[in-house]
Amino acid sequence: MSGWLAIAGLGPGGEALVTPEVADALAQATDVIGYIPYVARVAPRPGLTLHASDNRVERDRAEQALALAAAGARVVVVSSGDPGVFAMAAAVFEAVEAGPRAWRSLDLRVLPGITAMLAAAARAGAPLGHDFCAINLSDNLKPWSLVARRVALAAAADFAIAFYNPRSRARPDGLDRALAILRATCGDDRPVLFARAVTTAEETLRIVPLGAATGDMADMRTLVIVGSSQTRIIDRPGTPWLYTPRSAA
Amino acid sequence: MSGWLAIAGLGPGGEALVTPEVADALAQATDVIGYIPYVARVAPRPGLTLHASDNRVERDRAEQALALAAAGARVVVVSSGDPGVFAMAAAVFEAVEAGPRAWRSLDLRVLPGITAMLAAAARAGAPLGHDFCAINLSDNLKPWSLVARRVALAAAADFAIAFYNPRSRARPDGLDRALAILRATCGDDRPVLFARAVTTAEETLRIVPLGAATGDMADMRTLVIVGSSQTRIIDRPGTPWLYTPRSAA
Structure with a gap:
């Protein structure tokens, strides 16, 4: 199994604003990681582990996500809005730059969302x-x-x-x-x-x-x-x- | 029949980035109005009239959309990206402000999209x-x-x-x-x-x-x-x- 990491934007809140691309990544994921209220928007299902954490641990969360993907998991880091606007994408790239060289070869994608x-x-x-x-x-x-x-x-x-x-x-x-x-x-x-x-x-x-x-x-x-x-x-x-x-x- | 006007963002191009909200509006529409390449992204079907026009007629297009909605049509004005960012939403509101007072009572919604x-x-x-x-x-x-x-x-x-x-x-x-x-x-x-x-x-x-x-x-x-x-x-x-x-x- 080949792991990947998607940093996904859930949009502002309404489910009708979640893109099909993000819904598809969530449907394929083995692990979802994020701030408590954003992870709460993801429906539990067999085979999916939800990792919810407090708001002030972005860097820890990013490293956990990268390590899981490097070990073969299919990981979605969830942000509200767009992950690239004052959200988790920058934290993940900070962790990549400071982390093991192997993380630069990961299948890593940012999936945009409707920002606030x-x-x-x-x-x-x-x-x-x-x-x-x-x-x-x-x-x-x-x-x-x-x-x-x-x-x-x-x-x-x-x-x-x-x-x-x-x-x-x-x-x-x-x-x-x-x-x-x-x-x-x-x-x-x-x-x-x-x-x-x-x-x-x-x-x-x-x-x-x-x-x-x-x-x-x-x-x-x-x-x-x-x-x-x-x-x-x-x-x-x-x-x-x-x-x-x-x-x- | 009660008309409405939705100003919708189709996102940057990929179909997986069209929000369900926009897809639903297109499915209910009687008329779709927009610049030629954006209207070309909407699948024809019975009961739907596609109005494609050149790029430099935003104001005419906005007035046509408002008049159709006021007459009872279910109208979607399509933009690429997000309609509120350098796209059709501002043109529609310019037309509303300058137009008949009745247009201010229309059911008018802006449906955001993934901007470029x-x-x-x-x-x-x-x-x-x-x-x-x-x-x-x-x-x-x-x-x-x-x-x-x-x-x-x-x-x-x-x-x-x-x-x-x-x-x-x-x-x-x-x-x-x-x-x-x-x-x-x-x-x-x-x-x-x-x-x-x-x-x-x-x-x-x-x-x-x-x-x-x-x-x-x-x-x-x-x-x-x-x-x-x-x-x-x-x-x-x-x-x-x-x-x-x-x-x-």
């Missing part, structure tokens, strides 16, 4: 319809000075900005500080989308002007998108639509 | 594993001065950068000009990924240093990712892996 900003944008309209950037506010491996500099430069570039992990345990005040930087450059009127648990039963969407946005509007399941100078709101019955036109001033 | 940068990144490793941005080089609605400014600020922010439409008819020299801006800030060593037609039979991946990257390495089916200062190459048998670690200097 695409799902949140779709539910709200099309706020990422023009140039945009994605910034992770959680990463405790990144100094705050770098985050602050990136947020200021993103505002200067007039990107729409997607903030991942806006209110993590590692950095609970990150979003408030980022919003303050943006208000200094962009004023108070820019629309801000708080999209929580999109495509699940707990989904909520809220749009507020930048001047009224506060960090406590987000939790660990929230994706925040701050519009560019061109982003527009379309009033309508129910939640308004938010979109960024293709043209730019 | 996620598919390209997955095939190469994890180059978008840390903060990144996405810039459309094609858009002839955007002045070059704004593109140049964004590219320079993205380099200053040390984002990994995904360039969409790097070599369009509207702006054939855009990528060469963007690469020149990046070389001035980032030097010659930054890895550049040219990912063409990923997940299709014509897929090619090529990684070159920024100093050796030229615009003619891309065509209209290519997605280009320029690494950040932290992006690394892992040598291995076959195409090397490219990834950006979670930590940052």
Whole structure:
């Protein structure tokens, strides 16, 4: 038996957003490895071992997955969203680079998924319809000075900005500080989308002007998108639509 | 019969990357509207009308889709990748905002898809594993001065950068000009990924240093990712892996 490792994205939560490629890898796997709530999305079956672990052991998890695949297992590491965006794929490649040379010959594939900003944008309209950037506010491996500099430069570039992990345990005040930087450059009127648990039963969407946005509007399941100078709101019955036109001033 | 409009992403090309949500919408549709090669990916069947049009009529296409849905049809507008990223969703919302008030009460949904940068990144490793941005080089609605400014600020922010439409008819020299801006800030060593037609039979991946990257390495089916200062190459048998670690200097 020849082992392999797939680093797979389960999408934002709804089962209708799991790609057939990922479903197929899960159906063939002998081992599934990941953070507890993501592994909980995989149905148990005979012949499949589920390895669920806490959130702060990404590197251990990556090494376990590589070692199992090197020993002949068919391993799927699961992430929510897309594994390549602030998720497990980078942790696996860090482990590969530091690990035994034989790991570089493994059958290793990254299977993309619908990342949170695409799902949140779709539910709200099309706020990422023009140039945009994605910034992770959680990463405790990144100094705050770098985050602050990136947020200021993103505002200067007039990107729409997607903030991942806006209110993590590692950095609970990150979003408030980022919003303050943006208000200094962009004023108070820019629309801000708080999209929580999109495509699940707990989904909520809220749009507020930048001047009224506060960090406590987000939790660990929230994706925040701050519009560019061109982003527009379309009033309508129910939640308004938010979109960024293709043209730019 | 109550009409609806779904703006759906078909993903980068491989059928295993079409979400079940999109497949289900296509199965229920009476009308599919889009650019010729995307509509060609939808199987004809009785009761389904395929409306294929040229690339430069996004707004007309959006208005046609809205009018059909308002008249009771079940309409899917198809984009490749994700409809919210440099694709049809923004065009539809532009038409909604300018159109009859009744269009704001339509059952309108955006169905996300795997956008090109996620598919390209997955095939190469994890180059978008840390903060990144996405810039459309094609858009002839955007002045070059704004593109140049964004590219320079993205380099200053040390984002990994995904360039969409790097070599369009509207702006054939855009990528060469963007690469020149990046070389001035980032030097010659930054890895550049040219990912063409990923997940299709014509897929090619090529990684070159920024100093050796030229615009003619891309065509209209290519997605280009320029690494950040932290992006690394892992040598291995076959195409090397490219990834950006979670930590940052």
